[in-house]
Amino acid sequence: MVRELPTVRAVCPHDCPDTCGLVVTVDPASGKAVKLRGDAEHPFTHGFLCQKVANYLDRVYHPGRVLHPMRRVGRKGEGRFERVSWAEAIRTIADRFRDIAGSADGPQAVLPYSYAGTMGKLMYGSLDRRFFHRYGASLLDRTICATAGAAGCDVTLGTRAMIDPEAAVNARYIVNWGSNTAVTNTHFWRIEHEARKRGARIVTIDPYRSPTAAKSDWWIPVRPGTDAALALGVMHVLFREGWLDRDYLDNHCVGVEPLRDRVMSEYSPARVAGITGLSVNEIEQFAREYGWAQNLFGGPALIRLNYGLQRHGGGGIAVRTVVCLPALTGDWRHGGGGALLSTSKAYPFDDTFLTRPDLIPRGTRTINMTSLAEALHGELPGPPVRALFVYNSNPAAVNPDQSRVLSGLRRDDLFTVVHDQFQTDTADYADILLPATTQLEHFDLHGSYGHLYVQSSNAAVAPLGEAKPNTEVFRLLAREMGYEPELFDITDEELARGALSSVREFEGITLEDTRRGPVRLNLPAGWAPFAEGKFPTPSGKCELYSEREARAGRDPLPHYRPPHEDPQTRPDLAADYPLQLLTPPVPAFLNSTFVNVDKQRNSAGGVTLEIHPKDAAARGIADGAAVSVFNARGRFRATASVGGTVKPGVVVSLGIWWNRYTPDGVNGNTTTSTALTDLGGGATFFDNLVQVERV
């Protein structure tokens, strides 16, 4: 009887704000996990799991799991391997690392490459960082997802835009801004829904009629990359009509007058309409509803902004600009009002202890992960990249300018190690492929970027085959390299205990508590960090005007910066490639994770291209036709889906497919560029002009 078997509490490790609590049932006779469900007692995720993780056992017990260390026998990219022992694999890597360190190129010719395959504190970044710091490898700037928005928020607020997400039930005007909340943050969508039952209106600003936009009360189809202009137009109306919280502006903000002058002279609704593709009426109505939320809907406005608006050349300034809005209306005063990007900064984990930045040799270079194509082709300053160590990431599928990433990975003189649970597109290029444990096979400690609970994930089953957790791989490598035992002979539990240092938010929270279930940070219910100003900026205020930006030689005020590839400002480029392509994730996948699970891939269907009937007709493309999507960087095939999910001039192809499952072996990232955002050096996946033709 399954009901009587022991259960273990775990946590979903995936890169998603919800960080769900899991309960895993284990059959002691076989040592296998036989059932996995959501933790009904979890105060934020309430036992509901997305379709991907509800089927997590399909991933754990997938026949494609890498179970032993392997060595490449075929050509790079072919994916042919033979089994070797862990001892031999570790020795091979250490020998190569020692060789490189002793050569004229030095240890910086080794590039560690990782992102958020798991969000667990230990497996995301702990002994791996210590190892590469100790070795002296190049540092990696992890920009592929969130740095533009982080930098943008930082200018205005001094930290990420955040509130207590559970308090959002009190919001009465909720704006999903570049956020596919119903798909990418389902438990917060549930809260939005609860607020709607209490009278809230839900609006979604997105060039794509995403599932979230479709379920909202109002879809505002802004032109890609123009969100800052829209926010500035809203400010224009707020100043013009005097729909402002004067007291909040006077006491908690700097730069009100210069901002007013800027928006009154430069961002009239008529000009903003021309930039954003919205009508003057839409802009005026949105400004009125936003500025008058208290009167019209009986509660504060909340902007749930996310990543869509960040992935453009002006993504940093767009976020900086949008997060000025709640200061104008004073919505920060009210629990559940204001703006929410990420709660990650609410967790004061001791990352210095985990990663030991003091070990980094002075003068070590940093490589921006978004520039992997350039790094692999020797186009960055410093020594060539001679060895690449990939874990928690699948750059062959997720990185921009894919053709050049793949040609870089094909280099014969590059030594590539991949540590993963599966033989991904990237693993096909590995010289050494190492088997990784899944979340059910190791212990980890979790914060969240969508709620305020600390959790531990307990190991439910023994590692499958010879799989090892990330921490263990670096313990073995450190031992082989002869590194100091005091840095590496530390258990995962000891690492977790150290990360939970005794700062206020963790006071009284022990590791043992977190192993029994989610523990809320010591923050009051309805936590509203900026209710009384107290912004962690240099001035201590919300910086509408930023002295720091001025000193950095940038415009100190919010402004609109067009995308790199903007049909309005780059008519030369648009003459050949007139359509703005967006490639956000399909609900069945988590970035490129789960693409190899049949149930998920079948539910995703195939590679599609959503296109407006007018753009389709102009190209002789019928619904269901095979099309080719291309620009100067690359070309991929898709099936046309002609309809009203996009405006003319915009096309959408959901991803992120593994290349091997696409019609022609490359995914949408074959067209995306490695150009960076204005602030934060972030990726610009959605800033991408293409042409489409019938095949």
Ligand SMILES: Nc1nc2c(c(=O)[nH]1)N[C@H]1C(S)=C(S)[C@@H](COP(=O)(O)OP(=O)(O)OC[C@H]3O[C@@H](n4cnc5c(=O)[nH]c(N)nc54)[C@H](O)[C@@H]3O)O[C@H]1N2
């Ligand atoms: N199911 C599922 N959930 C996920 C993920 C996943 O892959 N699958 N990924 C996780 C990760 S790593 C992240 S970072 C988050 C991402 O979470 P979100 O930011 O919510 O997700 P995206 O789909 O990347 O982007 C949101 C929307 O922005 C729109 N968009 C594109 N360009 C613009 C623009 O210029 N302006 C505006 N206003 N909107 C624009 C897109 O059309 C898209 O619908 O989700 C996490 N959750």
Ligand SMILES: Nc1nc2c(c(=O)[nH]1)N[C@H]1C(S)=C(S)[C@@H](COP(=O)(O)OP(=O)(O)OC[C@H]3O[C@@H](n4cnc5c(=O)[nH]c(N)nc54)[C@H](O)[C@@H]3O)O[C@H]1N2
């Ligand atoms: N075109 C386009 N490209 C995008 C995006 C987009 O919207 N459009 N989204 C971008 C975003 S938001 C992000 S965050 C990135 C995501 O890019 P990545 O961080 O590379 O994410 P995944 O594709 O999910 O790949 C994670 C890999 O880590 C492995 N893994 C999981 N757990 C572990 C573990 O414990 N140990 C080890 N060693 N490996 C593990 C998984 O099996 C998987 O292969 O992609 C970006 N790329």
Ligand SMILES: [Mo]
């Ligand atoms: Mo992400």
